[in-house]
Amino acid sequence: MLYNQPSPHETRVLTRRFGLPNSASIDTYLASDGYKAFLKAMQMAPDEIVGEVKTSALRGRGGAGFPTGMKWSFVPRNSPKPKYIVVNADESEPATCKDRVLMEEDPHGLIEGTMIAARAIGSEKGYIYIRGEYRYLIDHMDRAIDEAYARGWLGKNIQGTGMNFDLSTHTGAGAYECGEESALLESLEGKRGNPRLKPPFPATHGVYQCPTVVNNVETFYAVPHIINMGGQAFADLGTPKNGGTRMFCLSGHINNPGVFELKMGANLLWMIDAVGGGLRSGRKLKAVIPGGSSCPILRADECDLAMDYDTVAKAGSMLGSGGVVIMDDTTDMVAVGLRIMSFYAHESCGWCIPCREGTTWLKKMLWRMNNGEGRKQDIDLINELSKNMLGRTFCALGDAAAMPTISLVEKFRDEFEAKVRPVMVPVSGPDQLVAIS
Amino acid sequence: MNFSPALEARISKILGNYPEDRKRSAVIPLLLFIQDEVGAVTKEVVDEVSHRTGTPRVQVDEVVGFYSMLHRKPIGKYHVQVCTNVSCMLVGGTELYHHAAKKLGIGHKETAADGVFSLEEVECMGACSWAPAVQINYDFHHKVTPEKLDQLLDSLRKIQ
Ligand SMILES: Cc1cc2nc3c(=O)[nH]c(=O)nc-3n(C[C@H](O)[C@H](O)[C@H](O)COP(=O)(O)O)c2cc1C
Ligand code: FES
Numbered sequence: 001m002l003y004n005q006p007s008p009h010e011t012r013v014l015t016r017r018f019g020l021p022n023s024a025s026i027d028t029y030l031a032s033d034g035y036k037a038f039l040k041a042m043q044m045a046p047d048e049i050v051g052e053v054k055t056s057a058l059r060g061r062g063g064a065g066f067p068t069g070m071k072w073s074f075v076p077r078n079s080p081k082p083k084y085i086v087v088n089a090d091e092s093e094p095a096t097c098k099d100r101v102l103m104e105e106d107p108h109g110l111i112e113g114t115m116i117a118a119r120a121i122g123s124e125k126g127y128i129y130i131r132g133e134y135r136y137l138i139d140h141m142d143r144a145i146d147e148a149y150a151r152g153w154l155g156k157n158i159q160g161t162g163m164n165f166d167l168s169t170h171t172g173a174g175a176y177e178c179g180e181e182s183a184l185l186e187s188l189e190g191k192r193g194n195p196r197l198k199p200p201f202p203a204t205h206g207v208y209q210c211p212t213v214v215n216n217v218e219t220f221y222a223v224p225h226i227i228n229m230g231g232q233a234f235a236d237l238g239t240p241k242n243g244g245t246r247m248f249c250l251s252g253h254i255n256n257p258g259v260f261e262l263k264m265g266a267n268l269l270w271m272i273d274a275v276g277g278g279l280r281s282g283r284k285l286k287a288v289i290p291g292g293s294s295c296p297i298l299r300a301d302e303c304d305l306a307m308d309y310d311t312v313a314k315a316g317s318m319l320g321s322g323g324v325v326i327m328d329d330t331t332d333m334v335a336v337g338l339r340i341m342s343f344y345a346h347e348s349c350g351w352c353i354p355c356r357e358g359t360t361w362l363k364k365m366l367w368r369m370n371n372g373e374g375r376k377q378d379i380d381l382i383n384e385l386s387k388n389m390l391g392r393t394f395c396a397l398g399d400a401a402a403m404p405t406i407s408l409v410e411k412f413r414d415e416f417e418a419k420v421r422p423v424m425v426p427v428s429g430p431d432q433l434v435a436i437s
Numbered sequence: 438m439n440f441s442p443a444l445e446a447r448i449s450k451i452l453g454n455y456p457e458d459r460k461r462s463a464v465i466p467l468l469l470f471i472q473d474e475v476g477a478v479t480k481e482v483v484d485e486v487s488h489r490t491g492t493p494r495v496q497v498d499e500v501v502g503f504y505s506m507l508h509r510k511p512i513g514k515y516h517v518q519v520c521t522n523v524s525c526m527l528v529g530g531t532e533l534y535h536h537a538a539k540k541l542g543i544g545h546k547e548t549a550a551d552g553v554f555s556l557e558e559v560e561c562m563g564a565c566s567w568a569p570a571v572q573i574n575y576d577f578h579h580k581v582t583p584e585k586l587d588q589l590l591d592s593l594r595k596i597q
Contacts, residue, residue: 003567003579094522094561127454132469132506133562135575168454170462173469174505176560190461190492192503208459251524251565258566293523293561323565325524339526343560349503 002105004258007275011237013229013245014221015261017106024140026147029108035153037224041116042161044227046077049120053223055231057243062088062179062216063292063321064396065309072213074203075121081210085114085126086188086202089217090172090179092131093292094343095323098247099217101259103130103137106221107144111154113220115165116227121213124164129184132173141169176347180395181214183349194351195395218247218322238264242308246319250276252326253283265308272303272326283328287411291320293340294400296407297333317407333412334419337405338366344401355398358389362405369419376423379416383409438485444474448489460490464497468507476511513548513555515593517541518572521558524565529582533569534558536583540590553597554590 002018017023017032029035041049054069075083087110091099103110114126130138145167148154156164170188172178178187182196185207206212222244226234235243242264248271249259256277268288272278279285285300290307296317298305305311312319327336345359365382368374386402386409393399409416422435440448447470448463455462467486472478478501487494501507519534538544541554548555564570567579571586578589 003564091563092561095524095565096561097563097565097567100563131563132504133572133575136577170454171466171469172504173465173507175503187465188462189459190464190490190496190500192500208456249566251568252527257568289523323524325527325565327527331527335526336523339521339523343522346560 003101004256007256007258007260009275010261011245011263012261013225013234013237014102014109014218014247015105017109018101019105023105024107024144026108026144026151026153029106033228034108035112035159037227038112038115038119038153039159039161041119041227042163046120046122049116049227052231053120053226056222056226056234057231057238057241058219058222058226058234059242059309060216061218061222061246061322062181063093063294063318065319068215068219068222071203071215072117072120074201075211075213076204077122079204079211082125083121083123084207084210084212085118085121085123085167086181086184086207086212086214087114087126087128087217087220088179088181088184088214089128089130089134089137090176090184091134091217092176092179093294093321093323094340095249095251095289095292095325096321097249097251098259098322100134100137102217102221102247103141107141108148109221109224110141110217111144111148111167113223114167115153115158115163116223117213117215117220118165119163121211123213124166126165126167127170127188127207128167129170129172129178129188131178132171135171138169138171145169175349176343177349177395177397180397183395184214185212192349194349195397197394239306239308239311242310246307247322248275248307249323250326251323253280253328253331254278254326255280262307265306265311268298268303268305268307268324271307271324276326279326279328283330285326286329286331287327287333289323289325289327289404291318292323293325293343293404294318294396295320296403297336297411299411318403332370333408333415334366334370337408338363338370340404340408341366341401344397348397348401352394352398354389355393355401358385358393358398359401361385362401366405369416372419373421374416374419376417376420379409379413379420382416438471438475438481440471440474444470452489461492461496463490464492465500465504468497468501468504472507478507478509511548511552514553514597515573515590516555516557517590518557518559518562520560520562520564520568520570520572522561522565524561525568525570528568530569533571533581533583533586537571537586537590540587553594 178193183193254276345363424433
């Protein structure tokens with residue numbers, strides 16, 4: 001079921017089966033070119049597949065935007081150990097709700113993506129790590145996987161090609177940190193979701209210390225289309241080094257929020273107006289979080305930009321996970337900062353001290369600030385503490401907490417100042433106090 | 438422990454998903470699916486999962502505290518989870534949470550005396566574009582208004 005009306009401005013590549021009757025069934029899938037890319041990939045050498053993905057300029061859709069083809073090429077194919085494919089379906093970056101829609105509407109598309117990746121790196125086993133809250137999707141993916149086995153698209157000697165590939169779902173049980181790939185692998189091994197020291201990276205030491213490719217759901221969805229249309233055609237949909245389309249999750253103060261597939265590099269203001277139906281009536285744009293709550297916030301005057309990895313990075317933020325949060329002029333930025341930090345303090349796994357203590361102290365300070373009890377010097381302290389966390393934590397959760405906070409303090413300092421508790425001094429006359437700041 | 442045939446089938450399927458010497462991988466899925474049937478991760482559940490996965494008890498026990506969906510005490514028959522993260526907050530998620538607390542007479546992570554409802558203020562649940570969002574047990578509810586929530590809770594109370 002689609003939760004929002006599609007937009008006429010969408011470019012339907014990953015979402016081309018959305019809205020087809022019974023879009024989740026294997027019959028619909030097969031009738032709409034499904035599993036064709038896999039058969040094509042079986043005619044290609046593994047290196048050719050990796051090459052095509054490199055040409056496509058596909059970059060990871062989970063957050064960091066690492067080039068997917070390059071990631072696959074790091075897997076030592078001649079390793080004697082088994083190799084694994086892992087789908088990151090933890091989808092827990094606040095403001096992100098795209099992987100859910102993709103899996104719901106087109107579960108076989110994900111299966112086919114993993115099969116092609118498996119062919120590329122020589123894997124015979126894959127896991128789809130789905131956050132526990134998405135229970136219905138675990139059942140949904142299990143049904144699709146069963147269908148694929150029943151029709152000979154998974155298992156031994158798939159369609160007589162000689163390839164073996166097993167795939168199963170795996171459930172998380174509530175932990176944002178398990179979206180971080182090394183913590184995800186720990187969780188997949190039945191442990192607490194603490195991150196691992198990197199290097200070594202999953203490409204060489206992943207699940208059970210075996211070579212592993214971990215990619216986001218949307219990244220895998222792109223793969224069959226790249227094989228079908230060719231890497232160059234996919235690349236041409238986007239901007240240089242930023243291939244393809246992107247699932248954007250528009251939320252916040254707009255008339256028509258929803259998940260939309262747009263060309264990589266679409267203009268942000270256009271996105272808000274044409275696709276998102278513009279701001280609520282009579283309101284003005286104040287700020288946008290461009291890619292999930294871990295990204296530095298953009299002021300309205302910074303929003304006239306192309307939404308691709310490089311352009312958003314140049315503007316000082318990140319394209320991240322595709323979660324675009326639009327805020328109008330009624331938004332209280334201190335309250336936003338507090339809510340964001342409360343999340344990271346709650347979700348810090350506690351493994352390393354700068355993150356565990358840093359997020360907790362920042363939350364306390366932001367709480368005081370938001371409740372009119374902050375001191376003027378707290379504003380700089382919040383900024384400084386955040387900067388001291390940057391790059392000094394075991395995994396990027398610490399950065400994810402620090403980056404939006406720094407941007408909020410630096411770009412909306414006046415709002416923090418307005419909430420500072422006034423300093424009272426006595427003046428002449430008994431029990432008289434006046435505010436001096 | 439004895440479980441329903443459906444859960445037993447699920448457990449054996451899950452155990453089959455991992456290599457012979459890696460059954461510890463099944464710990465978290467088993468805890469969650471068993472909790473759904475039993476109502477909580479009791480000491481017996483920990484022992485059972487430890488036994489079935491061949492994992493030392495302490496290694497099972499230590500994950501229970503880590504994952505927010507696992508709980509050692511039973512919660513309400515209907516667990517009402519209101520998201521107040523940024524996308525939801527911007528369009529009334531916080532007010533919705535307070536409304537739910539008032540209506541149910543309970544606070545964050547509390548269960549009503551009759552055991553019908555429990556409440557939790559939760560982090561982003563992946564429904565941001567259709568905010569504010571509420572999950573009751575595993576069911577998603579999108580664009581929830583206080584009135585819609587009232588109707589939902591009233592109808593659940595009637596059928597329980
Ligand atoms: C704290 C944290 C949380 C993350 N959460 C997710 C997530 O929920 N889903 C996801 O795909 N990637 C998430 N990532 C990114 C993953 O670590 C990893 O980069 C990604 O799965 C790689 O896939 P990609 O290259 O296809 O993006 C997270 C990273 C961090 C640091
Ligand atoms: S912010 Fe509430 S569901 Fe994502």
